[in-house]
Amino acid sequence: MESNAADQYEIQPPGSPLPLELLMVVFRFLDPGSLKNMALVCKTWYRLSKDNSMWMQIFKERFSSIGSVFPRVSRTRLWRTELIERETLIKNWKKGKGVHNTYNLESLFYTTDLQCDFKTNRLISLNKNTGNLVTCSLNNGANIDLQPSTIPSGTTAYAMSKHSIVFGRWDSKVFGSLINHKNILLSGIKEFKGAGHRGMVTCVNVNQTELGKEGKIGAITGDENGTIVGWDLKKGAQVAHCKICEATIAKVDSDYKDVIVVLDTQGALYVVKNMFNVFDCTPEVHELQVSLEINPQNVMFMKMYVDYGDSNIVLIDENTVEIISYRDNLVRRFVTEEPIYKSSLEQNSTAFTKRDVELVGTDPLFLAILLKSGRVLVINVRAYEYQIRPVLDILPRLAYEDDDYQRVVAINQNVDLPALSEIAINSLVVAVGSYNGKIEFYDITTGEFFRKIAIKSSSKMLQQVGSQLLPITNIVMDQSLSAGVVAYGSMVQFFKFGDFYKELETKRKKKNFKERKYSNNHIKEAIKDYEYELHEEAQTASRLQKYNGDHLEDSDEELQMALALSMSINETSVGSQEQDDDLLVAIELSKQII
Incomplete structure (x- = not known):
């Protein structure tokens, strides 16, 4: 106490x-x-x-x-x-002093999926309409590597992570590839091996945190027959499968340690355990006995998040957020007065870490909701209240001060455009994006305005877009630093604020220098050991040749010769101590040969 x-x-x-x-x-x-x-x-x-x-x-x-x-x-x-x-x-x-690096991924034209690895300084971007996949340096867009037309024909579902990409097709086949292994873009989408599915693949989920070891499940696919299949991403082979239900699988998610969450098209929720057990892979399927108010017709288009740290499933419908505890079978609801346009769970590891209420702040998990009017609501997923109340309710400035948006709406009064196009949160900041590269940052708990940034478009993009509005499609923030990435169209901007990031980079450089120094010393030691082994082998060969001859086919004869030489040395005084020592070693070697 x-x-x-x-x-x-x-x-x-x-x-x-x-x-x-x-x-x-x-x-x-x-x-x-x-x-x-x-x-x-x-x-x-x-x-x-x-x-x-x-x-x-x-x-x-x-x-x-x-x-x-x-x-x-x-x-x-x-x-x-x-x-x-x-x-x-x-x-x-x-x-903090801002650093903004903007670059244009012209070969992509438009970014639909974005993955960022701040530790390895790597960005992966996909245009699902053309299938073009691009990787480059995160902070400046250098070292661009393009892989065109990566999406197989007939694809019905796909998922991408920092390490891999997986596709499911209408003919039950599953394809995939490692896309960023050791900062190298790997080409070639290959068909996965195994019995797989017997119907159209309807959903795909990929491990977002790590690639995993061989033999471990790194991706999960679901089909129209109610079956899920676990795949080894490194081998491209099936590891496990499980029959869940008779309906079509709509959503699947997992922590890739113990729990798999499945939602079917009838609105039923299932929790699958023991599928990751290497020694006894006998899946245990539990259907949650809960009453949901979601519309089954919208299940395929719903957003589903899973809080594995506190055993919660979050389903977002048109204007309803339902939080289901798969530990207690309790349902909590949050209803909005207007349609929900976008949502974002905290971009950190909180959802995958067991909750500890003794931590500072009692370890909540926040969910940001962007309404069509531009209003932003933040709720606590781990708040055990039947009627959940928002911890933050703000209307960002961009929702009513964006001149480009106001101009287009004034000209085309029948256009039904949302006031803001993207939202993202971490443990400190709410980021909202508008159109043509405008972003604002707010405090997640108080709603205090932090700052605003804007991405400058290239002249080529301005010619292509003209007077149209191009929405912000992706906002990714570092979970522990004041840095992030914003994408709209083919434009990408990396930003960082303050000296804290410079201090971290200095520490990383020192660490890398120490690692390189250790690596060089390790190589030198290995070379010395190798040279010593070669010297010992040469000495051994010399002794065997001197006392036992060049041929080692008849070991008995060589032993007798060595013993005879030993007796002759004992009877004579001619010879040196060095020869005696070499002879003794040769005798021991001859004994080992026997």
Whole structure:
């Protein structure tokens, strides 16, 4: 149990000339850099830096408007750590110096699917209409690699990750390929091996976090006969299959560790377990006995998210959000007054990490909803209330200040265009995109405006588009840094704010230098070991040739010769100590040959 700082130190900490209340005021006004180093001032301040209850009080006073439930920037129970990292990121998002690198993927023309790997600095972009697939450097668009017409004819469903892409066809066949293995675009879509499906493939899901080992399930497909199949992406072969129901599989999702969630076209939900067990792969199918208000006719077009950390399934219909707990069979609903246009779950690992309510902010999971009018609502998926209330309700400036949008709507009054085209969130920021490259960023808990950026279009794209509105199609943000990627049309912009990113890059360079230095030393040691082995082999061959002859077919004869030589050496005084040693070694070698 945490102790109160004022009770622990009474009124004044021992060895400090200042009372605790005054020290807390001082700490409250320190910048993130000073907060990191304050523990080095003296022993008293070091002890205070470890007082979690005091820092919780300082945090709540500093962020009095965010409440007690909020997404944590750092997965920790230490309020001082959360305070430092949150202050740093907010400072970068609001006032940090921005770096914007814009590049044009002309060969793609239009981006429909985007995957970003901030760790390896790699971007993968797909145009599902033409089948063109492009990979390049994330931060500047360099090292472009194009793979044209990757989508097989007759494709009915597909899914893409940072590592692979998988297609399902009307004739039950499944195709796929690794697309970004060790930063190399791998060409050639191949048919997967196995019994597979016996009907049209209706849905595909791919592991978004990692490629996985050989023999492990890395992708799951569902068909019109109610069967799901697990595939090994490295081998391109079937690993497991399971009959779920008689209806068509509409959606499938998995954490690729223990749980698979299936939604069929009748609106029934299933949870499949034990399909990833290598030793006893006997799937266990459980149908959730819940009453849903979704329209079965819209199932194929619904958005489904799964919170594996707290056992929740999120289904989004036209104006209804239903959250189903597959642990307790409870249903919670959130109904909007107008149609839902887009939605986004937190772009981080929270949904795949077991919930820990002892963490700072009680470890919630936020879902952002973009309505057709441009209004943005944020709800907590892990809030156990029957009627869920939004934690944030804002109307971004872009919804009514975008001149391009207002001009098109004024000219074409019959055009039914949503005010905003894209939304994305992480643990700190809500990003909304409009048309022709305009994006705004807001605080996810308070709705405070952070900043606005705009992507400059190329002259070629402006000629192609003319006076039309080109919507933002993808917004991807780094889960831990003030950086991200925005795409519209064939234009892509990488952005980063503040010095925090530079510090991280410096640390990465130092780490890479150490790794290269270690690698070079390791190679030198390996060369030395190899040279030593060659020397030993040469010496062994020399001894065998000297005492046993060049031919080793008759080992008995060689042993007798070695023993005779040994006896002759004992009887004579001629010879050197070095020859005696070599002879002994030769005798031992002859014994080993026997």
